[in-house]
Amino acid sequence: MRKRYTNLDDVDTHKTLREMIRWQKERSENKKDLRVVIEQAPSKETEKLSINRSETSITWIGHSTFLIQINGLNILTDPVWAKRMGFQNRLTEPGISLKELPAIDVVFISHGHYDHLDFATIRRLKGNPTYFVPVGLSSKFKIRGYKKVIEAEWFDSFVLECMTFTFVPAQHWTKRTLTDTNTSHWGGWIIESEHHAIYFVGDTGYFRGFQEIAKRFTIDTVLIPIGAYEPEWFMKESHLTPEDAVKGFLEVAATTFIPMHYGAYHLADDTGPEAIERLEAEWNKLQLDEDRLKKLLIGETLWI
Structure with a gap:
């Protein structure tokens, strides 16, 4: 029997057929305007990124x-x-084309859903x-001929080029075929150099x-998700609302918040502009320092 992975506290993300039908009915009655999209950065630093091996940078592709780019490594x-x-x-178009990318040293996969793991891209x-990759996922790489694949359980750490990479929990689920639900795990990655730690x-979902x-x-x-939260009664176990993303950020006690997981694909009933509006409203409501929120445009680079 194949192992099935679970969330902390065994939080269940499974939805019934009745709930799926209810969601689709609501979606058909409440169609959103998808014409307003997240903007591309007016200028992109692809030439500098292609040769950078000394500075720390974070570029949102979408x-x-x-x-x-950190410690001389190019990471996706x-x-x-x-x-x-x-x-x-x-x-929206990706912020940088595949042709413009530098050679990649490390790839982190959070889980096996298609909007996070695309072998056509890889x-x-x-x-x-x-x-x-999360435990249970390496076979999907190796069957395709990839040999440099390292599986991780929650809180496993690895050292590479004076960097430490740690796989940490998330509250989610995964599925790529009719029969492989939760047969691989899901989580986040903490990327630590001597001078900077990126989560x-x-x-x-909030957990x-x-x-x-x-x-x-x-x-x-x-780097924290703020989209694919609506309808909240359906999505809340698996996806953060913008308000819960801020709550999670404050609990992690980080310095800088970069939102992600919005605006590129219409996965749920919210839109990218709606997610950003709610994030900004919560930030202002809590009177947080505006310099700690970095809302990157697509293709924009933050230099650390």
Whole structure:
């Protein structure tokens, strides 16, 4: 029997057929205007990124995909350049084309959902990266010929080029076929150099794991999802609302908040602009320092 993975406190994310039908009925009655999209950065630093091996940078490609340059390494998170997701076209072009990417050293995968793991993209990456993946997922890489694949359980740590990478919990689920529900795990990755720690949250609902992670790590920058939360009665176990994303950020006690997982694909009933509006409203309501919130445009680079 194949092992099935679970969440902290055995939180159940399963939805019934009746709940699915209710959601689809609500969606048909409440269609959103998808013409307003997240803007592309007016200028992109692809030439500088292509040769950078000394400065720390974070570039938002779109959705949950970032190019992170740190300690001389080129890192990608959940690389997805797919033009479609299911029956939906991508709403925005990726911030940097695959051709413009530098050679990649490391790829982090948060979980196996198609909007986070796209083998058509992976086949086109430059370089010969090492893939860090959740436990249960390496077979999908190895069957395709990838040999540099490292599986991780929650709180497993790895050292590479004076960096430490740790797989940490998230509250989610995964599925790629009719029979493989939760046969691989899900989580986030903490990327630590001597000078900076980045927490790539992956995909998650609000959970006590943020408090557990804060006890173990000192985080500088959090890349945290704010989209695919509506309808909340259906999505709340698996996806953060913008308000819960802020709550998780404060519990992690990080310095900088970079939102992600919005605007590229229409996965739920919220839109990218709606997610950003709610995030800004919560930030202002709590009177948080505006300099700690970095809302990157697509293709924009934050230099640390």
